[in-house]
Amino acid sequence: MKSLSILALGSAVLLAACGQNADKPDNTAEASATMGDMSGDMGNMAMPAETAKVAKGTGTVKAIDETAGTITLEHGPIAEANWPAMTMAFKAAPALIDSVAVGDKVAFDLALKDGIGEVTAIQKQ
Structure with a gap:
């Protein structure tokens, strides 16, 4: 029983350290759908042209x-x-x-x- 409590406590610590909340759903797929693929070097991202x-x-x-x-x-x-x-x-x-x-x-x-x-x-x- 003691090892089960330690396992539960360890899981809770790991979840907290990862920024996960067991009460909230995982929004990773939703964020990916709205943000698109934003990986890679964005240093050469074109800026909108200034209007004369x-x-x-x-x-x-x-x-x-x-x-x-x-x-x-x-x-x-x-x-x-x-x-x-x-x-x-x-x-x-x-x-x-x-x-x-x-x-x-x-x-x-x-x-x-x-x-x-x-x-x-x-x-x-």
Whole structure:
């Protein structure tokens, strides 16, 4: 009888040490079904792409570099980017570059991502 009590006590200690509770059902299968297979190296897990913010500006075309695919604009302040008035080069699609000439007054849209703007639309004023 003494050995049966020791066996019961030992089982209780082992269950407690394993974090199991004899009164609660095993939820391992349920957790697997909801969490999926999460084994392996997750260090290279892709993060969702940041969405570009849109900004609008006006200015003057100062230079066009078709080889580099850029338009240099002298623009007024751009509030959405928190930029003061300045002159800077922006990437732009070839069709947009071809639609303007140096000296043109323009209104333009920028896609802002990671502090960099890319002209997505431009119109002569």
